[in-house]
Amino acid sequence: MITITLGDENDTARLASLLVQHLPAGSVVLLKGPLGAGKTTLARHVARALGFTGRVTSPTYTLIHTYPTPGGTLLHADVYRLPDSAQLWEFGLEEALEDARLALIEWGTPEILVADVEIEIEITEDGTRRLRLAALEPELKDVVATIEQAMRRGRG
Ligand SMILES: Nc1ncnc2c1ncn2[C@@H]1O[C@H](COP(=O)(O)OP(=O)(O)OP(=O)(O)O)[C@@H](O)[C@H]1O
Ligand SMILES: [Mg+2]
Incomplete structure (x- = not known):
């Protein structure tokens, strides 16, 4: 696990590029952290x-958004308000996952579904974000290390 x-959001953008560059096709990423x-x-x-290039909005009420991007289908789900994880399947998550180049699930827990990477975001006192990135699959440990090194190089 790395921190x-x-x-600012420029760093978020750099991390996003690295995730896209390094995560294998079909990776499922859990996004945890408080509101905002x-x-x-x-x-x-x-x-x-x-x-x-289009609008990307929160899937708070629709639960699942899929975006047909030039780099493949992006799945973005927000299951925070879902009372029962079994309902996930009623919303077609399983089918959507099959087609996704990358899947990002807000507030998912490892018990809900099998994920490859977990990201937990924390808001610090000064408003920056502290992010913990963990490989849930052993073969992704190198990927996580590569992303960390690249983020550090960019900062230095
Ligand atoms: N790296 C960052 N540094 C500073 N501010 C950020 C950063 N990333 C996001 N923000 C700001 O924090 C807010 C985050 O809102 P966002 O909707 O992405 O949060 P969320 O975690 O999805 O919340 P929710 O639990 O309601 O879905 C936005 O106003 C955004 O501009
Ligand atoms: Mg959100």
Whole structure:
């Protein structure tokens, strides 16, 4: 598990590009963190990094948004308000996951579905974001390390 500080949304954009560059096709990323942490913002920048130029909004009520991007289909879900994880399947998450180049799930928990990467965002006292990035699959540990190094290089 690694920790990265995102000073502003430019850092979020850089992280999004690195996720797109390094995560294998079909990766499922859980996004955790309190209200306003920046989960949807990260999803928006991932869509941009995949070449999508349209609007990216929070899937708060619709639960699942899919974006056909030049880099493949991006799935963005927000299941925070879903009372029962079994309902996820009624909303077609499973089918949507099959087609996704990348899937970002806000407030998902590892118990709900099998994920590859977990990202937890924390708001610090000065308004920057502290982000913890963990590989849930052993073969993604190198990817996470590569992303950390690239983020540090960019900052230095
Ligand atoms: N790296 C960052 N540095 C500073 N501010 C940020 C950063 N990332 C996002 N923000 C700001 O924080 C807010 C985050 O809102 P966002 O909707 O992305 O949060 P969220 O985690 O998806 O919340 P919710 O739980 O309501 O879905 C936005 O106003 C955004 O501009
Ligand atoms: Mg959100």
